[in-house]
Amino acid sequence: MPEPVRKKNKDGTIKSEIYWLRKKVPERFRAVVGRREVWRSLETDHFKTAQVRCNKLSLDLDKEWQDRLLASRSAAKKAAPTARSMTDFELSGLQRVVHEQGRDRIRNPPPGAKWGQGTHVRDEEENDEQREFDEQALDDFLSRTGYVLAEADRRRFLPMFVEAQRQVSVDLARAAMRQDYSESKAFDNNAPSLSARIDLHEAFEFYCDKAGIKGGANGPTAKRWRPKIAAFCVFVGHSDLCRMTRDDAYRWVDHLTEEGVAKKSIREVWIASLRAVTGFQIERLKFTGENPFARIRVRGVKGTNTSNKKGFTDVQATKILTATCAAFSHLTAPETRAARRWIPWICAYND
Template identity: 40%
Template sequence: MPTPFRPKKASGKEQNVYWIRKKVPARYRALVGQTEVWKSLKTTDRRTANARIVAVSEDLEREWARLALEAKRGPDGRGPVAPLTHQDLFAIQRETHIRIRDAHIAEPGTGFGALRWLALTENQDDPGAEEALDQWAREVLTRELGEPPAEAQVEKLKPLLAEARKGAYGDVFRASTGDFEENKKLGKLPKERTKPKVDIMEAFELYCSQPRIKGGLDGPTAKRWRPVIERFVEWIKHRDLARVTPQDAVRWRDYMISQGIAPKAVRDVWLAAPRSVATHMLNALRLEVNPFAGIKVEGVKAWKEDDERGFDPEQALKILSATVATPSHLMSAEMRAARRWVPWVCAYTGARVNEITSLLPSDVQPILGHWCFVLRPEITKGKRLRRVPVHKHLRDQEFLVYVEQRRKLGKPLFYDPVRARGGKGANPQWQKVAERLGEWVRDTLKITDVQPNHGWRHLWREIVRGTKMKPELCDYMCGHESKSGTGARYGKRKVPVLAKELALFPRFKVPALNRPPAPLKRTRRSPQQIAADKAERAARRAAA
C-alpha cells in the first residue's frame, strides 16, 4: 500500500497537500499510458490522508481493471468477439445437421408416419419459410458472436442452415427404412473451428469482472480459480467451452479425485469454478447448455456437526483469555491490537474476520444513540451495507477508547498502511492480519480442529439459537441470507431494534479480564522443536 507524500515542487495552495503515488502494473501500462500515477488526496492533514489513501488506491486498481476489461470486450462493450470465418460457418452447418438429426433419428416412425420427414425436406416454397430462415440465421449468429451479426454473414449462413436441415430430415427418413449409414456430406464438412466458440479463459475474466465478484480480476475468487481453469484447459487440450460435454465434466471430476484431491475440494473448487463460468455464459446467451450442471461428487457430507465447526466453550475461553495476556515487545502495535480485539468483536457480531480486520475508525460510529460497526459494501461478502451494534461488553472493555486513539492517528484499526511492503491487490494488509491471527490460534494456542477465525461465526449462531433473538435480524447482523422468505426483506432494520436484539446475546465470562495481565513468559525452543515446527508449517502450507 502506498503512503501519502508531499511533492517537493508544489507551490501555493498545493504546497502542503498530500498525494498518492502508485505504480501501474505492467499488464495495465499500455492501457493507462503511464508507469506511475499521481493523484491528490485533497487534504493537508496527515491523519486524513492516511485514511483516504486506502480508498483512492483501491479506486485506481478498479479503474485499471475496468480499462483492461473494456479492451477485451471491444468498443461496444459486448464481450470478446471472435469473428466467424468461412470454415466456422460450415462447421456450424455440420453441428446443426447433427443436432437436428440426433433429436429424431432414434424414433423416426414407419410407413405414412415417416413420410412427413420426406415432406419436410421438400417444404422450401412456403412464403413464410424465407422469413423464418432469416430469423433462424440471425439467432444463431447472435448467440455465436454475442452481438447482432453483419448482413453479409446472415446471407451466407442462411443456405447452409437450410441445407443442414434438409440433410438431417433426409437422414431421419432413411433411418425409418433401416438405413442408418452416416451422411457422406458430413464427412466433407469441417469438424473443428478456426477459433473457440466460447474461449474459456476470456469467459473466466468476464465472470470475474462482475460487480458481485469481490476484487474483480485481482480478487480472491480470481486468484483461487484461475489456476483451476488453466489446469482444466491443459487437461482437456482446447479452450472452447462450447465443445465441453457433460461426459467431459464427469471425466474431469473422476480425474481430479484420482489425483488425490479431497472430494469436498473437487466439489467446491475444481467443479465449482468451471460450472460458475459456464453458468455466466449461459445467462449471457453464449452457451446453449451448462455441461457441469448437475454433476455431483459422492462421499461429501452436506455439513459437519456444529461442534466440529465452531469453538466449544473451553476453546473460546482459551482464546479470549489469551487476548488479554501480555504480548511480545517485538510485535507491532496493530498486531497487538488485532489479538486483543478481533476475537472479541467476531465473538459478539458473528461477522467474517476480514470484515473486522479491514475496519477503519470511521466505520465505528454512533447511529440514533447507539454505537455501531458500519460494514461497508466493498468489504462484505454479499456487497451489502450492514450496521451491527457494538455489544455492551465491548464498550465496557473500552474498545471505543481504542477506536478514538486510532481515529486521532488517522489510521485503520488493525493495520498500518505505512508498514505495507507492496504486494498485489489480492493480498491486502487486512487479509494478512487475519492470516496471522489464524496462525496464532493454531500454532501458539494449539487449537487445530476448528477453523481458527471462522469458528467464531459458527459459535455465534450456536449461542443465538439458545436466546430469544429474532432469526431474520440475526441473519442480517451476521450477513446471512434470511431463511424467512421474501417478507423478511421488507422494511428497514432500525438500529435501535438491532441494539435491543443484541442485548439478548449473553456475555462471555472470562476470569482473566478481572486479573492484571501476567508478564510475558518466554520459552526457548530446542533445536529439535524448531525443526519440528518448521516441518509442520511447511506441511500445512503444502496441504493448503
C-alpha cells in the first residue's frame, strides 16, 4: 500500500501540511487511465487519518481502473468494423486477391488432393442453391481476409468473386492435367492486388494500440491526430498507405498552407502524425518501402535551435566537479559512490 506524502518545493521544503496519495498506475491500466501516476488529496494534515484514507482510496482506484479496463475491452469486442464504399479500382484489386489465394492451393495442395476432376463452368442463370453457395463462400472469404463491404459493393463484387473462383478451378485443372503451373493471364488487366494494401485508418489504430501513444486510442494525442489522418485520406482519394507518395505529402503541405493552417501546426501535427504512423509500420515490418512523410520540410518554420542549449556556468561546473571528490557517507553503496564520483566527469568530458 502507498504511504501518504506531502508535496514539496524544488528546494525540498514542505509545500503544504496536507497529505496526498501518490500512486503509480500499473502498466495494464495506463491505456485507460492515460498517465503513469496519479495524485489525490487526502484532505487532512493528520497522519493517522491520512493513512486510513490513503489505503481506502488506493483500493478504490484499483477497482475503478479494473472496471474501466473491462468496459474498454467489452466495447472493443462489441464494436463492429465499419463498412466503407470501395471504388472499382479497389474491387478489381480484391478480385485478384481471390485468385491469388486460390493459386496458393496449387503451391501447397492438401494431402491426396486431385485437382481438375469435375471442373465446372457455371451457366449465367444460376439457381438459388448455387447463388446461396456463392454468397456463403464470399462471406467466408471476406471474414478470412478482414474486408467489410457495404451492401451495394457486395452485390457488385459477387459476380467478380464467382469469376475469380471459376478461374481458380481452370488453373488447378491445367496444373493437374498438364503440369502447367505458369501464372494465369486472366487478371493481367486487373488493378494491383489488395493483399499488399495497408489501410491508413487501421494502421493508425494499430499505432495507438501498440506504440504506447500517450493516453492510448482515447487519449488527447489520438483524438487530435485521428481527424488529420482521415482528412489526408480524403485529400488523396484513398486510404492505401502503399500508394501514398512523397509528392502527396508535399501537395498536402501546400494545400494546408493555402487553407491558412499554421505552418508550425502543419509540421508538428498534420505531417508528424502521418510520419509516426508510417514509421511504426516500418518498425513492425508491415511496410517495406521508404517513409514518404519523413524529412518533409515546411518552409517558413524555424527549426529547433540546439546552439543555445542551457548549460552550467564555470562556477557551477567547478562546484559540481569539486563535490565529486568529497567523502561519501559510509551508508552509501559502492556503486552509488562510483556513479556520483565519475558520471559528472564523464558528462563534462563528453560536453
